[in-house]
Amino acid sequence: GAGADNDLYINQAIVFIEDAIQYRSINHRVDSKSLWLYRWYYSRTCQWILSLTITVILALAFIEEPSSLTVTSDVRYRLPAWNPPCGLTESIELLCFLVFVIDVSVKSYLIGWKEFWKNKWLIAYILTLIVSLVDWIVSLSFFCKENVRIRRILRPFFLLQNSSMMKKTLKSINSTLPEMASVVLLLAVHLSLFTMFAMLLFARTKDNQQDKEWVVYFRNLPDSLTSLLVLLTTANNPDVMIPAYSKNRAYSIFFILFTVLGNLFLMNLLTAIIYNQFRGYLLKSVQSSLFRRRLGIRAAFEVLSSLKETPASAQQSCVSVGALLQVLQKVEMDSRCKQAIMRSLKMCSCDQLSAAQFQKLFEELDKDAVKQHPPSPEYQSHFMQKMQFAFGHPYFGYLGNVVALANIISICVVLVMDADKQLSERDDFFLGAINCFFILYYLLEMFLKILAMGLKRYLSYPSNRFDGLLTVILLILEIATFAVYGFPHPGWRPEFMGLLSLWDMVRLVNMLIVFRFLRIIPNMKFMALVVTTLLDLVKNLRAFAGILLVVFYAFAITGIMLFKGAVQTCFVFNFLIQTPFSIKKVVVLYFKGKKVISWCSAHFQAEVIYCFLYVLSVHLIYRWAKIYFVAWWLLSSVIWINLFVALLLENFIHKWDRRCQRESLSDIEYQRTVELMFRDVLEEPTEDELMEKLHQHPHLQLCR
């Protein structure tokens, strides 16, 4: 009947608006039952359970058999890691798989059979689940003693498929691959041509004294390739050319040419290419999000305009305010936005809304909450007003910064003076007294500020919250110290008492004071710019970090499987984490493997990198160890670092341009959303584009 139809339309409108809010695609089933399922699936609880499941299955690696996660990494002291009995992790895994099976079925059902076959991610999801389950069965039938566990390498896929941001980023990286491949090919050509040159140049001669270069670095093709590949990371930079150079200085031309072309030019070309490809990336992704939002709103408008109560005679389709109010009450959204929309709906005198008015109402969603600081209290007394003026003035804040700086400097001076003193000679009186004085000042500053601004206004500034919290913690620590050790006096150096020694307490207080000094950041324009860029970057980098995590996990599990028995899990993890930051050291040790062996067997303890490399060098006979190593270097050091630089350039240059434009605004605005950053360059989708997309909807049949 008409009532049931109306209910359906209302429900559809609710879901479409929620889709718009969450930037979701609207291409899903729209019958009543599916809509219920859809809202249930995207409810906070369900999504939370799904995220938890993904976290759990990924975290299993930390307690599964070859894990060695302990507090200390020193093998002499640490206890053997706890090995779960066979069946424990497997049953957790089975539970996770069940959740995933439900997830994939609901998802497939909701997008419909036809769309399912077009969606490669869903098919891959199902295949991954099947392979994992088969592997799980094999594992159990061997009583967990099997060697290869494919399902572990497949695990990060579950993380990947659950994030639309990561899928989008992956697509974007994918489109950069041809150019990256070109540069990598160029590098390979560069490397091979120079290898041939080197082999011809540094050939064996009759004089054994003269062909040192040949013996050490260019004995055969793999050696030569390796020498030059390592030279590309500059790890063996002066060493590799020294024997030839000492024969004739002119040989250095070969190495300089190779380094300049390969390292300075081709490697940086990769940065240029990746940056060039990602220049529009952020804008494009924000643009497509905007399109999804507008589409969802428009779809809601279209279904609401089909409601029976609407006068059919109207030439333009329109929506009654009543229906919209009904929908709004049921939509789950930010309460501030909802109130703002309700308010403007009530202010609007008309009874019917056109499509443009409807869109305009929901533009509230794009706006950031305008931070309104509560007003300062108004004092009657003249004295209090003067106080308020004095302590509400920015100069009072600057004075606080100067005092904090003085505190830092005093701590620094004491540290320098005490540096070489024995513990028994040390006297904590001076530092204790000074800190006591400074903390009193901080407390006073806080109270005066609260007096001037009122508590609410004081707390509405993040810098004040940071400040106040640290001051309170410092106060508590000071009181605890005095309670246990008494007031500072010369020779204030009592023995260990309570939870922490006095020295530890003082150190903790000092660390907090240094940390508190960071409050100066918003006062320095350039620093504030850098910090906001950093925060933006972290936000935009989440998807990249996720993909890195996926690749890292797969590599780590592969490494653990490859070097099984000989090496502990943590070694592999450490190795993978260290590579991008200390590639040279890793490379140097890797290729001096044989020397490391003896060193390792003597010092086998905390120096995880070296000992992992010892294992690697044992495995050097296998080609795949080398391939594994080079692949990880390419991915982590070369490609990921360049991606990071490209994103940083993109973010920073955009910010910088904006800063120059709005130099007039005196205080720095923290841009909370990427959408806002691009607002002035975004293009609104046209009505035709929206309607065309709506008519392509696989499940929604629009009347007109």
Place this chain on the structure above:
Amino acid sequence: GAGADNDLYINQAIVFIEDAIQYRSINHRVDSKSLWLYRWYYSRTCQWILSLTITVILALAFIEEPSSLTVTSDVRYRLPAWNPPCGLTESIELLCFLVFVIDVSVKSYLIGWKEFWKNKWLIAYILTLIVSLVDWIVSLSFFCKENVRIRRILRPFFLLQNSSMMKKTLKSINSTLPEMASVVLLLAVHLSLFTMFAMLLFARTKDNQQDKEWVVYFRNLPDSLTSLLVLLTTANNPDVMIPAYSKNRAYSIFFILFTVLGNLFLMNLLTAIIYNQFRGYLLKSVQSSLFRRRLGIRAAFEVLSSLKETPASAQQSCVSVGALLQVLQKVEMDSRCKQAIMRSLKMCSCDQLSAAQFQKLFEELDKDAVKQHPPSPEYQSHFMQKMQFAFGHPYFGYLGNVVALANIISICVVLVMDADKQLSERDDFFLGAINCFFILYYLLEMFLKILAMGLKRYLSYPSNRFDGLLTVILLILEIATFAVYGFPHPGWRPEFMGLLSLWDMVRLVNMLIVFRFLRIIPNMKFMALVVTTLLDLVKNLRAFAGILLVVFYAFAITGIMLFKGAVQTCFVFNFLIQTPFSIKKVVVLYFKGKKVISWCSAHFQAEVIYCFLYVLSVHLIYRWAKIYFVAWWLLSSVIWINLFVALLLENFIHKWDRRCQRESLSDIEYQRTVELMFRDVLEEPTEDELMEKLHQHPHLQLCR
């Protein structure tokens, strides 16, 4: 009289047009005698003498006393370097100074007294010369035994002041300094805050076993600062955190935070800032060159329009064609351009030229020579026409590439097979025979191409010239080999004969073949793009390279003076060259100085870097050695490399955009000038701007 006036105007026009061609400023004296002096000063001979003088005075460092330039760098074998007697280099220097004195006097006279005081470069030039001459007199009065020679450090200034490009670039770098300084300050704040944290975190404890971290890395303030500064270069990356990490894994958070913030974020921020500052740099510099050119042409027009023969009644000022022809005949310029301008002048039917027509005539200067390849010969015979079609077809070129690749692969195979053979076991027959065959093919290819294209057309392509030259050299080498060693036969391994052994000959041939393989570059679009970007970059980088050379020279001379006696000149040079490419190794060795000492005293030979570092570590007690080191690291590794990356990004992205725009043009055009690259974005200066600038000319009095 009027005739003398007319002569003066003609001469002025000639000089202004020459200024326009060379992008020079027109703000110089314009009376007859000064014009003669000006043309003499900017004549090719004078400028060549000046450049030679600068080269000579800079090159003196290679033969002056602490120099150690010899063929081998191995101190066991090399002969002591030749020490010139006192007075030899000094008299060369005096000659150079005399040339500079003449240079500075002429320059000062030409720009006029008033302008001289505004020109800081000229004043600095004169001061440098005075200081150098005083130092020279002191040097001679000590009979060359004095310790400090300031004039050596000042030498690169002569290079700097002679290049307007370098002065412009320096100005541009100068304007980037505030932002760079901000980041460096940020780095300093980052470093000092983390140093304080580290000193508080890794303090001395009672248990000697537990405070290993403190003992090795954070004993006092200088130690802590150094440890973290080195961590910023990632040179001591895993080492520095190992003792703390082995106590508790959580300590690694401190180091990871430091590295991520400092190394990944702040260092790359420097790249972003420098790139952002240099984004418009190329465009701006090309734009100002364009303005100078237009201004010179306009000035020539204005003086020519004041000629007495011009009808004064004309409302608009104009120039007679005859006068212009007279000027053109005396102007020194590219003959192709001159002819083109003459031709269009003759084609123009009018007798008088307006300002716009005058400018338009000289636009020929902005155009690049359109490379017209001579036509192929036209054969009568049907057979020859078919031959011409077959061997003039691109596929024949591709076949040549395939054959070259086959040759490379065959050489590679032989190299791999022969890798471990003793010299006595080696048989050069196979390689000799194969190369003989391939070289015959190359010869045939060359002849067939000449046949199809005609010699002139063949030589008009650079790739053919490269190809042909190498083929001819290969042929000569082959013939020489056969003449000395006979034709290849099994066991073709005769003893040393003539200038080179057979083995050396074969190696040389192979190297040339590998080199010849580079002819494939223009056939691969992406490679061609990369190579043209590289060439452009080299062109645009000249000014930067010059400034780097200036800084390098000053640092090297300072280093030689600081570490005098203990260390040879070449050590300093090597150290400075190596720093940007192997900073980590240099740093590691520098800070392990004490260990290197014993190693060095045992192996004191070719390993120059290590032994320079030995000397450095001896000097470690002096603070300036550390400051010298850190300053060079900042300049060379951090700032210069980032400048390079910024320029590369700028060049590449511009190229890439253009490539995408003109994808339709099938063959890649080599852009010869930077001006052409930007032609579509350059703005023409307006008439008002030009006239305003002309009226500001300090010496030229325009009639109207």
